[in-house]
Amino acid sequence: MKTNFIKTVGKIALILVPAITLSMNASAHDPKMHAKKAEKADCSKMDHSKMDMKDPVAVAMMKKCMKQSKSSMEKMDHSKMKEMDHSKMKEMDHSKMKEMDHSKMKGMDHSKMEKKKNKKANSDDHQNH
Amino acid sequence: MKALKILLILLLLGGASAATVMYSGIVNVAADEPHSDIVYWLLEETREASIKKSAQHIKVPDLESPELLLMGGADYEYMCSSCHLKPGLEESDMSIGLYPQPPNLSISHETHQHGTDEELARKNFWVIKHGIKASGMPAWGKTHSDERIWAMVAFIKRLPTLTPEQYQVLTAID
Numbered sequence: 220m221k222t223n224f225i226k227t228v229g230k231i232a233l234i235l236v237p238a239i240t241l242s243m244n245a246s247a248h249d250p251k252m253h254a255k256k257a258e259k260a261d262c263s264k265m266d267h268s269k270m271d272m273k274d275p276v277a278v279a280m281m282k283k284c285m286k287q288s289k290s291s292m293e294k295m296d297h298s299k300m301k302e303m304d305h306s307k308m309k310e311m312d313h314s315k316m317k318e319m320d321h322s323k324m325k326g327m328d329h330s331k332m333e334k335k336k337n338k339k340a341n342s343d344d345h346q347n348h
Numbered sequence: 349m350k351a352l353k354i355l356l357i358l359l360l361l362g363g364a365s366a367a368t369v370m371y372s373g374i375v376n377v378a379a380d381e382p383h384s385d386i387v388y389w390l391l392e393e394t395r396e397a398s399i400k401k402s403a404q405h406i407k408v409p410d411l412e413s414p415e416l417l418l419m420g421g422a423d424y425e426y427m428c429s430s431c432h433l434k435p436g437l438e439e440s441d442m443s444i445g446l447y448p449q450p451p452n453l454s455i456s457h458e459t460h461q462h463g464t465d466e467e468l469a470r471k472n473f474w475v476i477k478h479g480i481k482a483s484g485m486p487a488w489g490k491t492h493s494d495e496r497i498w499a500m501v502a503f504i505k506r507l508p509t510l511t512p513e514q515y516q517v518l519t520a521i522d
Contacts, residue, residue: 260520264513279414280517
């Protein structure tokens with residue numbers, strides 16, 4: 220008697236669980252249609268040659284894209300740039316660095332500076348300046 | 349005295365008839381059942397006359413500023429496009445389901461415009477600010493400044509000329 224009861228409950232559960240699960244997902248159309256996502260301006264399709272810069276629409280589009288480009292530059296995470304390949308920076312023009320104000324470097328705490336193991340490999344080492 | 353009695357009886361009969369119609373439930377208020385032509389005409393004419401009268405003294409500012417387009421574009425996308433559509437979207441759940449059907453503002457004014465550009469701007473400003481009773485059009489003026497509403501009017505003015513790509517850029521969030 221008890222075994223029959225458990226079997227019946229098991230059968231009901233087998234039918235009900237998938238039915239309830241499916242009915243929760245059932246809808247007339249894709250629910251994504253209702254989700255308003257904040258989209259960034261897609262400036263890649265702008266054809267500057269065809270733009271009349273006297274048209275307020277063109278000017279507004281330029282402003283939006285310039286603002287977006289500026290803000291994305293500001294949001295760049297410089298801390299993630301540790302793996303920059305300094306070996307490609309050999310062509311730095313040190314002659315233009317004459318106007319560096321070394322007097323302001325008095326307070327530099329050298330004890331907190333990580334020493335490079337292979338100084339020769341790093342041509343951009345400050346000690347070579 | 350006799351005329352007064354007749355008038356009173358007519359008034360009572362009229363009131364009783366109206367109450368019978370109201371409380372019997374015979375009037376179908378379903379949005380998927382359109383009004384008869386005469387009822388639709390009466391409501392439309394009443395609405396248009398009311399808006400025209402209420403909006404007649406509104407002063408229209410310069411609507412050609414690019415800043416207005418940017419401000420109005422973002423608001424239009426989030427507040428209006430689901431009902432009044434946008435370039436590349438010809439229908440939506442709201443545009444199909446609402447009754448009376450919201451006008452498609454992404455198509456050219458030439459097909460449904462009444463009056464000059466200035467009259468249309470006044471009308472749009474008034475409708476956005478005050479809304480329309482029992483139509484699904486909210487009164488955005490309760491939560492939005494006149495400046496933001498004028499920005500939406502400026503954007504709506506240019507909307508039929510925009511491509512989907514232009515619309516996307518103008519309405520995107522910074």
